[in-house]
Amino acid sequence: xxxxxxxxxxxxxxxxxxxxxxxxxxxxxxxxxxxxxxxxxxxxxxxxxxxxxxxxxxxxxxxxxxxxxxxxxxxxxxxxxxxxxxxxxxxxxxxxxxxxxxxxxxxxxxxxx
Amino acid sequence: xxxxxxxxxxxxxxxxxxxxxxxxxxxxxxxxxxxxxxxxxxxxxxxxxxxxxxxxxxxxxxxxxxxxxxxxxxxxxxxxxxxxxxxxxxxxxxxxxxxxxxxxxxxxxxxxxxx
Numbered sequence: 001x002x003x004x005x006x007x008x009x010x011x012x013x014x015x016x017x018x019x020x021x022x023x024x025x026x027x028x029x030x031x032x033x034x035x036x037x038x039x040x041x042x043x044x045x046x047x048x049x050x051x052x053x054x055x056x057x058x059x060x061x062x063x064x065x066x067x068x069x070x071x072x073x074x075x076x077x078x079x080x081x082x083x084x085x086x087x088x089x090x091x092x093x094x095x096x097x098x099x100x101x102x103x104x105x106x107x108x109x110x111x112x113x
Numbered sequence: 114x115x116x117x118x119x120x121x122x123x124x125x126x127x128x129x130x131x132x133x134x135x136x137x138x139x140x141x142x143x144x145x146x147x148x149x150x151x152x153x154x155x156x157x158x159x160x161x162x163x164x165x166x167x168x169x170x171x172x173x174x175x176x177x178x179x180x181x182x183x184x185x186x187x188x189x190x191x192x193x194x195x196x197x198x199x200x201x202x203x204x205x206x207x208x209x210x211x212x213x214x215x216x217x218x219x220x221x222x223x224x225x226x227x228x
Contacts, residue, residue, distance in 0.1 A: 002155065009153075034216045043117070043203055043219030044156075089156070091216075100169065101217070103156040 003027045004092050006104035013111050019077040021107050023090030026071065030092040034101065035064060035075050038087045047088075048075070080111045116140065119204050119220035127228055128194060134223045136187040136204030144210035145187040146217065147179060150201040162187060163210035194227045201225075 005024045013019045023033075031052035036044035050057040050064045050073065057064050063076045077084055087108045091101040117138045126132050138145065147159040161169035162181040176198075178190040187204055201224050205217035 004155065036216070036219075041122075041221065043119075043205075043221045044217075045219070046216040049216060100158060100161065105153065105155045 002105070003030075003102050004090055004104040006088075006090055006107045008107050009105070010108040010110070013080045013109065015082055015111055015113050016079045019075075019080045019084065019109055019111065021075040021077075021088050021090075021109065023073045023075075023104055024071060025073075025092050025102075027092070027094065027102075028071070029094040030102075031095050032093045033064070033066065033073055034091045035062075036089040036091060036103075037084075038089065038106070044089055077109075080109075082111050082113050085109055085111045117204055117206055117218050117220035119202075119223050121223060122221065123224045123226075125226045125228060126191065126194065128196070130194075131190070131192040133191065134189040134202055134204075134225075136189075136220055138185055138187075138204075138206040138218070140206060140218060142206035142208050142218070143184060144207045145181060145184075146205040146207075147187065147189055148203040148205060148219075150203060150222070152200075156203065160189075161210060168210060191225075194225075196227050199226045 034049045035047040037047045038044040048059050048062050048064050050066050066073045087106040089106045090104040093101045120135045144163045148156045150156050159173045160179045165181050180188040201222045203222045204220040207217050
């Protein structure tokens with residue numbers, strides 16, 4: 001059973017609009033979350049993180065929101081750009097489990113010009 | 114070179130072959146990881162090395178054998194693989210294992226096809 005779920009395998013958004021990528025988790029021990037971005041033929045690259053002591057973290061066009069009670073986090077990209085087209089992975093870890101992150105299956109984002 | 118480098122980028126091997134995947138990091142990190150990404154599945158952690166010692170082995174079949182000769186290099190030795198082992202194998206490193214904060218730096222991966 002997957003502990004980290006990304007229920008949308010793909011998402012298409014118009015350039016300039018907001019992209020919202022969702023992630024749900026089942027393990028209440030998870031307290032640190034990351035988003036990675038992956039282009040074809042490249043390894044994933046770290047995008048943004050959030051600790052469970054926060055409910056929002058912002059870095060430029062990227063904002064991650066965490067709803068602990070719902071065990072849900074989302075990544076907002078505003079405004080979306082064609083270069084944002086990639087696969088986005090959500091990952092979670094528990095403080096008693098070090099850096100052994102559990103990854104979601106990914107969401108493929110396509111930003112249309 | 115900087116970052117995490119994996120070689121080869123692509124590998125096709127027969128089920129009776131023996132091959133090795135190589136990973137090298139020039140970041141001064143103390144922890145290195147092997148992950149497997151199969152089609153339409155999440156990344157699966159295979160092995161973790163911290164300060165050159167194996168600290169995690171996630172029930173990986175013995176036909177996969179890791180080796181960490183020093184803190185900068187990590188190998189994955191492969192022998193008698195099965196077609197279902199075909200996947201993207203990703204190496205990653207992090208500053209330390211066992212501490213949250215930051216994340217991994219991944220290599221570009223080796224696309225392995227077992228025929």
